[in-house]
Amino acid sequence: MVKYGFIGTGSMAQAMIQGLIHKNILPSDIAVSSPRSAAKLSEKWGVVALPVQQLIDESDLVVLAFLPNQLDNITANVDFHNKLVVSVLAGINVAQLVAATGTTQIVRTLPNVNVANNQGLTAFAKETLTSTNDKIFNIFSDYLGDSVALAESQFPVFSAIAGSGPAYVFKFIDALAQAGIDNGLEAALATKIATQTVLGSATTLLKSSQTAQELQNAVASPGGSTRAGLDDFNDQNFDHVVSHAIKATIEHKHL
Ligand SMILES: NC(=O)c1ccc[n+]([C@@H]2O[C@H](COP(=O)([O-])OP(=O)(O)OC[C@H]3O[C@@H](n4cnc5c(N)ncnc54)[C@H](OP(=O)(O)O)[C@@H]3O)[C@@H](O)[C@H]2O)c1
Known part of the structure; x- marks a missing residue:
């Protein structure tokens, strides 16, 4: 023991x-x-x-x-x-x-x-x-x-992605839920929907032989509403926002 x-x-x-x-x-x-x-x-x-x-x-x-x-x-x-x-x-x-x-x-x-x-x-x-x-x-x-x-x-990179990462995932869930609230959903329901969607998507990715990028394309049919949303993420440079925040995390000096 x-x-x-x-x-x-x-x-x-x-x-x-x-x-x-x-x-x-x-x-x-x-x-x-x-x-x-x-x-x-x-x-x-x-x-x-x-x-x-x-x-x-x-x-x-x-x-x-x-x-x-x-x-x-x-x-x-x-x-x-x-x-x-x-x-x-x-x-x-x-x-x-x-x-x-x-x-x-x-x-x-x-x-x-x-x-x-x-x-x-x-x-x-x-x-x-x-x-x-x-x-x-x-x-x-x-x-x-x-x-x-x-x-x-x-x-340092592991710490930024896995150690601090949960905070960034919570931030994404919060933003997804807030978007739901802004468009008429009640707060608790919006949070439940956003949380389960992130959990289910992570599980799907873990069990899949496809990459995260391939799965994005599988959800987004050409000309459909998800494609419009993904295009908007790209126009707003979402990947850059994430990589910028990870860089700031890595470069931060520990107290
Ligand atoms: N939080 C995370 O997600 C995370 C992730 C990876 C690594 N870490 C690492 O985990 C460590 C702890 O982080 P944390 O977030 O748990 O910090 P925390 O919540 O601030 O806890 C710090 C702890 O240190 C204790 N402490 C202070 N003086 C002490 C002493 N003289 N003897 C024994 N214990 C003393 C405090 O005790 P009292 O409560 O009794 O004052 C408190 O329980 C850090 O080194 C951090 O780098 C944290």
């Missing part, structure tokens, strides 16, 4: 913990440590709130899930005993993690919030994948969604 320990209990830690609990990991096998939220989370989900050193001592796998700028501060006074450590800290590379934690048993990952419903996508730094930490790869794949192994140099 693996004992999981989370240092930091914010949005990402909570999303991962929810995903683990959905997959029948016992809350009593999950420990959490943070100055304010850990005790509340313990009351809410039955996970175990512990001081940070005790959490490390009692966990098989320690997840670093605090803000990147807290790394040195939080790791300064603890001993990781060469425990298996999984970092989800965006923008912190393996060399920095090794230096801060003093352990070489470290796996750099980048999950996204969809791990909460076991539909996440997590990147693993290829540089940190060894036979000893294959089990981490399996945890993210089997319990939390899917995973991909990437070179660290590709983490």
Whole structure:
């Protein structure tokens, strides 16, 4: 039985913990440590709130899930005993993690919030994948969604598309729903229609042998109303808007 320990209990830690609990990991096998939220989370989900050193001592796998700028501060006074450590800290590379934690048993990952419903996508730094930490790869794949192994140099683009991407998909859903409202639909109904359409379309694409572009053309018959809409997206340079936002995301410096 693996004992999981989370240092930091914010949005990402909570999303991962929810995903683990959905997959029948016992809350009593999950420990959490943070100055304010850990005790509340313990009351809410039955996970175990512990001081940070005790959490490390009692966990098989320690997840670093605090803000990147807290790394040195939080790791300064603890001993990781060469425990298996999984970092989800965006923008912190393996060399920095090794230096801060003093352990070489470290796996750099980048999950996204969809791990909460076991539909996440997590990147693993290829540089940190060894036979000893294959089990981490399996945890993210089997319990939390899917995973991909990437070179660290590709983490910024992965972070923009998969880490920040859920926010951009929510933005698209919101815009689609708002267009429905502007044209007479009631708000809750418009949101339901937009959400299910995005979910169903993503599932169709996942199951299809066709590309996203081919599927666009399959929906848009020549001279039809969908073609008119797609032409308008192209006239407004929709692809450029998206690629511009992704570039801004990649180029943003982490705090
Ligand atoms: N959110 C995402 O979608 C996402 C995606 C990929 C990667 N990440 C990474 O996940 C990490 C956490 O992000 P987040 O969005 O979950 O941030 P967040 O919601 O702001 O949570 C930060 C957490 O750090 C805790 N913390 C602060 N000081 C601490 C200390 N001294 N010891 C232990 N914990 C401490 C806070 O505890 P209190 O609540 O008790 O104050 C809080 O639970 C970041 O490194 C980020 O790069 C996030």
